[in-house]
Amino acid sequence: MRFAAQWLTVVSVSLAMVQAATAADLQPVPLTGGAATISAANTKIEFIGTHTGDKPDPRHGGFRKFSGKIAVDPQAGAVKSIAVEIDTNSLFTSIPKLTDHLKTADFFEVREYPTARFESTKIAPGKDGTAQVTGKLTLHGTTKEISFPVSTQVTPKGLTLVSQFTIERSQFGMTYGAGKVDDKVTLNVVVGEPTSAK
Amino acid sequence: MDSVAIEIAQTLLPPLLLAMAVAWAAGFLLSAEVAARWRAAAGAAAGMFLGYALLPDWAPLAPERHWHWLAYLPVAAAILGAAIAGKGTAAWERLLAFAVVAAVAALALVPDWDSLHPPRRVWIPLLTGYLTLIYALLAALPARVRGGAGFAYLLAVSAFGVAALVGYEVSVKYGQLGAAFASALVGVALWAILARRRAAPGDEADAHTAPPSDNGLALAAVYAVAIGSLAFVGTVEPTEPATPLLFAPLAPMALWLFAAGSLSRIKPILAAALQTLLIVAILAAIAIWLYSRAADETDEWSQRPPADAHSGLSLARAAS
Numbered sequence: 001m002r003f004a005a006q007w008l009t010v011v012s013v014s015l016a017m018v019q020a021a022t023a024a025d026l027q028p029v030p031l032t033g034g035a036a037t038i039s040a041a042n043t044k045i046e047f048i049g050t051h052t053g054d055k056p057d058p059r060h061g062g063f064r065k066f067s068g069k070i071a072v073d074p075q076a077g078a079v080k081s082i083a084v085e086i087d088t089n090s091l092f093t094s095i096p097k098l099t100d101h102l103k104t105a106d107f108f109e110v111r112e113y114p115t116a117r118f119e120s121t122k123i124a125p126g127k128d129g130t131a132q133v134t135g136k137l138t139l140h141g142t143t144k145e146i147s148f149p150v151s152t153q154v155t156p157k158g159l160t161l162v163s164q165f166t167i168e169r170s171q172f173g174m175t176y177g178a179g180k181v182d183d184k185v186t187l188n189v190v191v192g193e194p195t196s197a198k
Numbered sequence: 199m200d201s202v203a204i205e206i207a208q209t210l211l212p213p214l215l216l217a218m219a220v221a222w223a224a225g226f227l228l229s230a231e232v233a234a235r236w237r238a239a240a241g242a243a244a245g246m247f248l249g250y251a252l253l254p255d256w257a258p259l260a261p262e263r264h265w266h267w268l269a270y271l272p273v274a275a276a277i278l279g280a281a282i283a284g285k286g287t288a289a290w291e292r293l294l295a296f297a298v299v300a301a302v303a304a305l306a307l308v309p310d311w312d313s314l315h316p317p318r319r320v321w322i323p324l325l326t327g328y329l330t331l332i333y334a335l336l337a338a339l340p341a342r343v344r345g346g347a348g349f350a351y352l353l354a355v356s357a358f359g360v361a362a363l364v365g366y367e368v369s370v371k372y373g374q375l376g377a378a379f380a381s382a383l384v385g386v387a388l389w390a391i392l393a394r395r396r397a398a399p400g401d402e403a404d405a406h407t408a409p410p411s412d413n414g415l416a417l418a419a420v421y422a423v424a425i426g427s428l429a430f431v432g433t434v435e436p437t438e439p440a441t442p443l444l445f446a447p448l449a450p451m452a453l454w455l456f457a458a459g460s461l462s463r464i465k466p467i468l469a470a471a472l473q474t475l476l477i478v479a480i481l482a483a484i485a486i487w488l489y490s491r492a493a494d495e496t497d498e499w500s501q502r503p504p505a506d507a508h509s510g511l512s513l514a515r516a517a518s
Binding site: 096103180 | 201202263265309311312313314368369370371372434435436437492
């Protein structure tokens, strides 16, 4: 049990990740028919979890297989809609045992729920390329509405998008490890930076 | 007491106490012959069910997914196992009846995942045969090995081992379920020891205190379903099946070495120690097998995450 607690993942923010995803570093994803097609080749979706208590011991992970479309209004330079589908079995972390554990019934249950989805329902534009995205996230067989801020840049070369936000895993039925693993999980999405090593 | 210790106590103590209580109460509620057949199996199954019911909200009482049946199937096995443990039932009849329960267990437990390999239609007969094999080998053990407190204790040792392997290798949730069952078996064994100590030489027929001399048959049925099913669920859960887990519930088959020959004549205490060592050794060998499999994994995404000069992951890792 103690050993398992060491491997249990999930949540909290690292300032370095925000700094990592600056617009200057990103490679815009070309627009085709007013939409950017995203995948691990041009986008990364990461998560960070921490343990509760004095030693958060953050664990970082991500997904290497996903696909989606981000529709853009080129005139306004704003995002119109976002739809993403993630192969949960493509989950990875830097620790093999943790990767295996996250895939089991203790967390993602990837055999039962091999796909996670997000589909936007409302996008409220803000200032300077920012927007507030609201949509339905289906994870671990549960669909919940979430809302998160994004920072986008639409240029002739294409689209870049950066977002960092937090979800509560318990809302998606991932209740295992309460008291040992933080309920909040930080998600870091960067469109314009590939998941795979260059 | 820290939270882990509390959680361990919450997982283990209620099943243990309930199993003892059921075994004790059976002596008052049932005739001696019926109680002897029912109490150990009923205690073990009830203990596991209580352990499951008391788990946090990740364990819903009404089964929603295949593994939720792990708590219910031992109850069915206890009922049937005890019903067919009477002297009037032939061995082949017991096997046939148990195979029906095993088939029901397989129908409930084999998931309908598209990614399951082999597919569900193949796994159902395989799991039915696997559970039946465990029961057959345990039930056929001579009564002097199978009966008494020692049998429940040895099954508990094996069950704890399987629970630990599944918890370590696959899912702590599943491991907790197995530990709850193992703890219930300890409760049954403790009751039997206490009953034996209290029993005066002339009280053998007293339903309240008589040792569970023939409870082994029903207990074998419950063990086969509870621990065999747990091993199966743990095996198929990872995308790369943890096949060695399927061998773990067979560890008590080492008891066959003590069924005849010189080992069958050694003192009970020494026999119990050797039997325990043998079961632990078998489980340790399976643990090494599992560990060596994990070491051979070549999933580059697990062992070497995608990190490059621009990766937020690498920066975050450096910062943390």
